[in-house]
Amino acid sequence: MTDTLEPTLHLTPLNDRHVALGARMIDFAGWLMPVQYAGILDEHRAVRERAGLFDLSHMGELFLEGPEAGAALAYALVTNPPALADGRAHYSMIVAPDGGIIDDLIVYRLAADRFLVVANASNARTVSDALAERITGFKAVLDDRSLATALVAIQGPQSVDIVRPLTDVDLDALRYYAIAEGTVAGISALVARTGYTGEDGFEVFVDTDRAVELWDTLMAAGSGAGLAPIGLGARDTLRLEAGMPLYGNELDLTTNPYEANLGRVVKLDKPGDFIGRAALEKVARDGVARRLVGLVMRGRGIARHGYPVVAGARPTGIVTSGTHSPSLGEAIAMAYVATADAEPGTMVDVEIRGQRVPAEVVALPFYQRPR
Numbered sequence: 518m519t520d521t522l523e524p525t526l527h528l529t530p531l532n533d534r535h536v537a538l539g540a541r542m543i544d545f546a547g548w549l550m551p552v553q554y555a556g557i558l559d560e561h562r563a564v565r566e567r568a569g570l571f572d573l574s575h576m577g578e579l580f581l582e583g584p585e586a587g588a589a590l591a592y593a594l595v596t597n598p599p600a601l602a603d604g605r606a607h608y609s610m611i612v613a614p615d616g617g618i619i620d621d622l623i624v625y626r627l628a629a630d631r632f633l634v635v636a637n638a639s640n641a642r643t644v645s646d647a648l649a650e651r652i653t654g655f656k657a658v659l660d661d662r663s664l665a666t667a668l669v670a671i672q673g674p675q676s677v678d679i680v681r682p683l684t685d686v687d688l689d690a691l692r693y694y695a696i697a698e699g700t701v702a703g704i705s706a707l708v709a710r711t712g713y714t715g716e717d718g719f720e721v722f723v724d725t726d727r728a729v730e731l732w733d734t735l736m737a738a739g740s741g742a743g744l745a746p747i748g749l750g751a752r753d754t755l756r757l758e759a760g761m762p763l764y765g766n767e768l769d770l771t772t773n774p775y776e777a778n779l780g781r782v783v784k785l786d787k788p789g790d791f792i793g794r795a796a797l798e799k800v801a802r803d804g805v806a807r808r809l810v811g812l813v814m815r816g817r818g819i820a821r822h823g824y825p826v827v828a829g830a831r832p833t834g835i836v837t838s839g840t841h842s843p844s845l846g847e848a849i850a851m852a853y854v855a856t857a858d859a860e861p862g863t864m865v866d867v868e869i870r871g872q873r874v875p876a877e878v879v880a881l882p883f884y885q886r887p888r
Contacts, residue, residue, distance in 0.1 A: 529574035530667050530728040538746055546639035548575040551748040560751035561843045564714055565886075568673035569747035570735055573720065574728060577641025578666040579634040579648060583657035586630050588789070593651035594624070595774065595797065597787040601626035606694045606711060608782055609634075610774055611644055616796035617770035618777070620644050621762065623711060625696045633696075633707070633722075635668075637764045651792060667728035671735060671744070672718030672755075674886075679739040680719055684708060693717075702734035713752065715759030716886050754840050757849065760811060760882030766822060766837045767809055767851055773797065776805045776853065778881070807834060808859040811881040812850040812867065816874040820850035825868040826876075833858045833865060842883060849883050850876070 526549040535542065540551035551572065553560060563569050581590060587599035596609040606625040610618055620640040625633040636644040645661045652659060671680060681688055686699035686708045696709040707722040723731050736744060753763070762768050767777055774783050774797070783797050814820060820839035827833060839850030850867070858865055861880045866873035 527575065529572055530725045531572045531574065531669075531732055534729065534732055535572065535746075540746070540748060543749070545749060546575060546637075548638060550575060551746070553748040553750045554746050557748070557750040557754060558843055560745060560747045561754050563743060563745035564673045564716055564747060564751065564755055565844055566674070567743035567745070568671055568675040568679055568718070568739055569714075569745050569751070570732070570739070571670040571672065571747050571752060572732070573668040573670050574666075574725070575638035576668050577634075577636035577638065577644060577661070577663040578668070578722065579636060579641075579645055580660040580662055581632045581634065581648070581652070581657055582630060582660065583655070584630055585656040586632055587626075589652040589655035589657040590624065590632060590634070591787060591789060592655070592791050593648055594622070595783045595791065595793060596624065597784040598624050598626060598632060600787075603628055604695055604697060606696055606709065608694075610779070610782060611647060612773070612793035612797070613770060614793055614796065616773040616793050616800060618764075618768045618772050618774065619647060619770065620764055621768055625707075625709065627696065627698070627707070640764060665725055667723050667725045667731070668720060669723070669728065669731055669735065670712055670718060670720045671739070672712045672714040672716045672747075674717065675739070675742040675744070676716075676718040679735065679742055679744060683734065683738055702731055704731055706731070713759075713761055714755040715761070715882065715884055716755075753838075754843060757838050757840055757851065758842050758844055758882065758884035760851070760884075762809070762851075763838060773800055773805070775800045776807055777809045804856070806856060807853045808856055809837070809881075810852060810854055810859050811879040811883055812836070812839075812852055812865070812876040813879050813883075814848035814850070814867070814874060814876050815864070816876075818867070818869040818872070818874040819848045820852070820867040820869065820874075820876065826852050826854055826865050827868065827873065828855070828858045828863075828865045836867060844884050851881070854878070
């Protein structure tokens with residue numbers, strides 16, 4: 518007889534900081550992560566109104582280098598990374614041969630022959646293995662530095678003013694979806710103007726042994742501006758308001774990019790073949806039977822993941838994510854519905870604990886930051 522051992526959770530290098538701040542910790546994708554500190558509502562508002570600091574060290578960081586690194590990624594992914602200028606990034610996906618989404622990614626071009634692919638924590642190993650297999654035959658080397666890299670994000674309207682005195686990166690010249698090498702708080706870092714909140718801000722990549730120093734310096738620098746630590750709970754409400762998909766909810770192997778209204782990322786006009794091309798060409802040609810839409814509840818109740826959506830007497834789809842929006846003051850959701858019911862203004866019902874609650878289909882995103 519043998520004992521069954523529970524799998525050990527990964528700890529980020531900032532785990533002690535989260536515990537000291539009183540965070541409620543949960544298992545997320547095999548990592549022990551903070552879900553909230555002061556509370557989801559307060560943390561959400563901090564990011565929308567001031568600034569918030571996130572530990573994203575559970576994400577996957579995959580570096581690809583070599584004379585054919587760009588060509589290898591063009592074959593492995595649906596986008597065309599060789600078209601990126603040095604220092605720029607784009608949103609991408611890796612799909613199965615049938616077009617199902619393995620993961621959504623951000624691809625950064627660090628130099629002519631060097632790229633960084635950032636994968637979701639739940640899929641980091643899967644993406645790493647798939648890339649290793651797909652780049653076979655190309656003059657490119659994959660370096661999975663996920664466990665050696667820490668990622669801290671600062672998001673919100675005050676984030677530029679907090680980071681500016683701490684970095685030698687020209688933040689005014691750093692455009693949205695751009696990345697630069699430099700220092701933050703004297704620490705060698707990659708600084709990207711990206712995020713998952715709908716707000717302006719930065720994602721800062723450093724070696725794991727410098728993460729605590731970076732976190733402490735940012736927290737101290739932002740104290741006068743109301744910078745707050747933010748957990749996964751508020752990260753989810755923020756991204757939902759911004760209409761950003763979450764893998765495992767809006768995206769999975771049963772979903773293709775066109776259904777998710779992300780067909781724009783599929784570059785069918787790029788040269789050469791790529792995995793999933795034939796299947797996605799067929800979808801682009803034939804259309805889809807369902808689409809991802811936004812819903813605003815017009816009756817009382819919150820639509821949650823998995824709740825059925827009906828149109829009249831017939832089922833039309835299913836809710837993928839839902840919450841009460843702190844910014845908008847109403848209940849919102851994303852759902853897949855039949856294409857015939859996907860037009861903004863269409864009225865449907867969400868089944869909530871046996872009751873049908875009316876909801877209106879709306880265009881995404883729900884929230885856009887003031888420019």
